[in-house]
Amino acid sequence: MNETSKVSIWEKIKTLGELKKSGYTPISVKDEIRNNLIEKIRNKENTFTGILGYEDSVIPDTERALLSRHNILFLGLRGQAKTRMARQMVDLLNEYIPIVAGSEVNDDPLKPMSKYARDLIAQYGDETPISWVHRGERYGEKLATPDVSVADLIGDIDPIKAANLKLSFADEKVIHYGIIPRSNRGIFVINEIPDLQARIQVSLFNILEEGDIQIRGFKLRMPLDILFVFTANPEDYTNRGSIVTPLKDRIQSQILTHYPKTIETSLAITEQEADVLEEQIAKVDISDLVKRLIEQVAFEARSNEYVDKKSGVSARLTISAFENAISSAERRAIIHNEKRTQVWISDLSGIIPSITGKIELVYEGEQEGPYQVAVNLLDKAVRTQFSTYFPNPEGMKKRRNTGKASQQERDDDPYKAITRWFDAGNHLDLFLDMKDAEKVQALYKVDGLYGLIKKYFPHANEKESALLMEFVLHGLAAHSLISKKVIEGKIEFKDLIGSMMNLGQMNFNEDDDLSEDDFR
Incomplete structure (x- = not known):
C-alpha cells in the first residue's frame, strides 16, 4: 500500500468488518x-x-x-x-497499524491474543471497534x-x-x-x-x-x-x-559501537549537538583552531594513563566543553560591555569543569587530582595541535639540549626571538577577563611573536593573528620552551630556566630543616 492509501485506511476504517474488506494483511x-x-x-x-x-x-x-530480523x-x-x-x-x-480498540497489548484485530480482545470480538464480531496506533507510540x-x-x-x-x-x-x-x-x-x-x-x-x-x-x-x-x-x-x-x-x-x-575515529567527525558531532543560543552566536566567534583543541582534549583523554579506559570518554565531554568555551567568552564580553568577541585560548580554562565531570580516573589519576588531570589534558591537546599549525619545536629542542644543534639550525629556529625575549627577564601576564584590545596590545609586546604569525599565516586578519599569537605562547609552554603558570585569574608566561630557579629557591626557603650552612 502506498502512503496515500495507508492514510485513507486509518482515517476510514473503524470496525473489524471494514478492516477485513480492505484487504489488510497482518505482518510481523x-x-x-x-x-x-x-x-x-x-x-x-x-x-x-x-x-x-x-x-x-x-x-x-x-x-x-x-x-x-534479529x-x-x-x-x-x-x-x-x-x-x-x-x-x-x-x-x-509503518506509520499506523490497527489494533482492537482498548487493548493494552496492541492486539492485532485479525490475530487477537489477549482474553480482552478475544472476548470483545466474540461479542461484537465484525462490529468490533478498531483504533489505529501511530509508530511513535x-x-x-x-x-x-x-x-x-x-x-x-x-x-x-x-x-x-x-x-x-x-x-x-x-x-x-x-x-x-x-x-x-x-x-x-x-x-x-x-x-x-x-x-x-x-x-x-x-x-x-x-x-x-x-x-x-x-x-x-x-x-x-x-x-x-x-x-x-x-x-x-x-x-x-x-x-x-x-x-x-x-x-x-x-x-x-x-554490534560494537565506537568513538569518532577522526577529529573531523568529532567536530561535526559537536557542531550538531551543542546547544548554543542565537544571542551567543551573535556575540561570540569561535575559530576552527579552538574547536579542534576542544576535540583534541577528548582524544587525549581516551589514551591518557590517568583516565579509566574501560569507562570511556563520552562525546558529551566535547559538547559540554564547546558550550562552556562559548559561555566563557560571552561572560567576558558582558563584563566589559563588548558587542562582539572571540574565544581565546585562555578561555579554555573555562572548560575544565566539563572535563572533570566527564572522566573516570584510575588510582594514579585520583592521586594527581581531577583538576590537574584536566589541565594536563588541555596542555597535551595544545601540544598535539601545535605541530599542525607551526613547525614542531621538539626536534630543535632536543638537538639544542644535547649540544648537537648547528649554528645554522640555531639561526633558523623560528622561535628564537620569542624565547630570547623571555630569557632576557621579560614576562607576560594575560588576565582571563582581559578586554580584547588589552590582550592584543599585550601580545604585541613579545618580540618575534607577530613576525612568526605573518611568516606562516600571511593572510590572517588582525583577530586571527592575535589568536594565533596567544596559541604560540601556549604551544611553546606545552613544549617546555617557556614557562606558563595559572595564578589568581591570570596566565603568566616567563622564561623556563628563571621560573625553575625561582621554584627551587621557593622550595629551598620553605624547607625549615635546612639552612644555607648545610650547603657550604
Whole structure:
C-alpha cells in the first residue's frame, strides 16, 4: 500500500468488518521494519539521520541485523549513540497499524491474543471497534536498574483490579501487563542490560526464544511480536554485572559501537549537538583552531594513563566543553560591555569543569587530582595541535639540549626571538577577563611573536593573528620552551630556566630543616 492509501485506511476504517474488506494483511514487526529498510536502501535514503562516524561500521552492521530480523545488542562505551540508534528504528515502522480498540497489548484485530480482545470480538464480531496506533507510540524503553522486577517488565496479578471487578485470582482479567507486553507489535529497548539482576534476565528467555510470556500460575500463550534492542557497556561485565550466557545466546546480533575515529567527525558531532543560543552566536566567534583543541582534549583523554579506559570518554565531554568555551567568552564580553568577541585560548580554562565531570580516573589519576588531570589534558591537546599549525619545536629542542644543534639550525629556529625575549627577564601576564584590545596590545609586546604569525599565516586578519599569537605562547609552554603558570585569574608566561630557579629557591626557603650552612 502506498502512503496515500495507508492514510485513507486509518482515517476510514473503524470496525473489524471494514478492516477485513480492505484487504489488510497482518505482518510481523520485524518484517515490517525489514520491508521499510529495503525501501530506504533502494532509495538511497539515510537509515539513521544525525548519526555521524558510523557510516562504514555500525550502521551497515545494524542494517544487516534488521534485514536478518534479529534482536540486537549494542555493545560500547558511554556516549556512543547506542540509545539514539535504537530510538531511530521507530522511523522504520509503518506509520499506523490497527489494533482492537482498548487493548493494552496492541492486539492485532485479525490475530487477537489477549482474553480482552478475544472476548470483545466474540461479542461484537465484525462490529468490533478498531483504533489505529501511530509508530511513535510503538516504542518502549526501560533503563535496567537493580530494583527492576519481573512485574515491571512482564506483569503480575493486580489484587486491586480483582477486588474492584470482583474477580477470582484465577481469572485472566486480573493480570496487570508489564511494559514488554504493552510494547507488543513494536520496539522494546532495555538500556544497560547487565545491571538487570540475573533472575530478571532469566525471565526474558522464553520471550526471546518463543515469543510468549508467563505470569504467575497462568498458562498464557501470548506470542508477542517485538523487536528487542539491548544496550550494554563492556565495563559492566566486570564492574557491576553481566549478561547471563543463555540470554546473550538468544540475542542474534551483537554490534560494537565506537568513538569518532577522526577529529573531523568529532567536530561535526559537536557542531550538531551543542546547544548554543542565537544571542551567543551573535556575540561570540569561535575559530576552527579552538574547536579542534576542544576535540583534541577528548582524544587525549581516551589514551591518557590517568583516565579509566574501560569507562570511556563520552562525546558529551566535547559538547559540554564547546558550550562552556562559548559561555566563557560571552561572560567576558558582558563584563566589559563588548558587542562582539572571540574565544581565546585562555578561555579554555573555562572548560575544565566539563572535563572533570566527564572522566573516570584510575588510582594514579585520583592521586594527581581531577583538576590537574584536566589541565594536563588541555596542555597535551595544545601540544598535539601545535605541530599542525607551526613547525614542531621538539626536534630543535632536543638537538639544542644535547649540544648537537648547528649554528645554522640555531639561526633558523623560528622561535628564537620569542624565547630570547623571555630569557632576557621579560614576562607576560594575560588576565582571563582581559578586554580584547588589552590582550592584543599585550601580545604585541613579545618580540618575534607577530613576525612568526605573518611568516606562516600571511593572510590572517588582525583577530586571527592575535589568536594565533596567544596559541604560540601556549604551544611553546606545552613544549617546555617557556614557562606558563595559572595564578589568581591570570596566565603568566616567563622564561623556563628563571621560573625553575625561582621554584627551587621557593622550595629551598620553605624547607625549615635546612639552612644555607648545610650547603657550604
